[in-house]
Amino acid sequence: MFHFAKPPRAVHTTWLHCSASDNPKHDDVSVIDAWHKARGWSGVGYHFFIKKDGTVQTGRPIEKIGAHVAGHNTGSIGICLHGLKEDRFTEAQFDSLRTLCGQINAAYGLQMRFRGHCEVAAKACPVFDYRKVLGLDDKGYIIEPVATREPVPLTAIPDTVNHDTANYPELDVGDRGEAVARLQELLNRAGAFMGIDLKVDGIFGGQTAEAVKELKQEYDLYPSPVVVAHVWRTLIAAEAARAA
Incomplete structure (x- = not known):
């Protein structure tokens, strides 16, 4: 599963695109990279490319400004889905798009704006109904940002x-429930010396993800937002040590 890592630069908008090709030979970010270099660019202008099978490929490094929406590249992220005709995009692509955009939204405190290239350019890009796919309101914000998975x-x-x-x-x-609330409590206690002070709301959003990564770095664990068994053991052991 792909995991979005928040870049150090300021970002407020994620722009959505399509590649304008249904040719299977073009279904790879390396092809887009070659196209953009042929235009004289330094490389692919999109930060992410989603293949027909749902694979999320990375393009331009996320910490660098993209080249995908003239006049709007600063402060933005660019995502491109391989495809030209609306009925040939796949559910696998849309599932990956929803997951990726959900991670981006969470990383920015559920305040990320999602827009289509067509909103600022005279072109039908992306050609699919991105508002419906992502469940956006009229300003481009995700209406129901919390994942629909069963509460843990x-x-x-x-x-x-x-x-x-x-x-x-x-x-x-994107997870939610009592297990997330327990995680937030443990993070607050273990990370008090680091200034971690999460709202215990049972919603695994951007602030919780950042707290997890900070604590994992502190304990020399791989700094991703995913919480697995050894992370639980580390947090519970830290709580027990303080109580002793």
């Missing part, structure tokens, strides 16, 4: 450290 129950989490990994639920951006 608190009963799945042990109160003390053990090595039975089957009892530790995996959590990620």
Whole structure:
């Protein structure tokens, strides 16, 4: 599963595009990169490219300003889906688009604006109904940003450290429920010295994701937002140590 990493530059808008080709030979970001270099650009202008099978490929480094919407590249992220005709885009592509945009939205406190290239240029790009696919309001904000996955129950989490990994639920951006609330409590306690002070609302959004990454770095763990068994054990052990 692809995981979005928030860049250090300021971003306020994510622009959506299509590649204007249904040719299977063009279904790869390397092809777009070659096209853009042929125009004299330094490389592909989009930050992400979504293939017909739903694979999310990275293009221009996310920390660099893209080249995909004239006059609007600064402060933006560019996503391109391979395709030309509306009925030939796939559900796999749309599922990946929703997941990627959900991660981006969460990373920016559910305040990211999503727009189509057609809104500022005289072209039908993207040709699919991106507002419907992402569930956007009339200003381009996701109406229901919380994932529709079933809430993770608190009963799945042990109160003390053990090595039975089957009892530790995996959590990620977009999850919700009592398990996320318990995670937020543990993050607040373990990260108090780092200034972590999360709202315990049971919603795994951008602030919770950043707190997870900060704590994982502190304990020399891989700094992704995903919470797996050893992360739970680390947080619960830290809580037990403070209480001793």
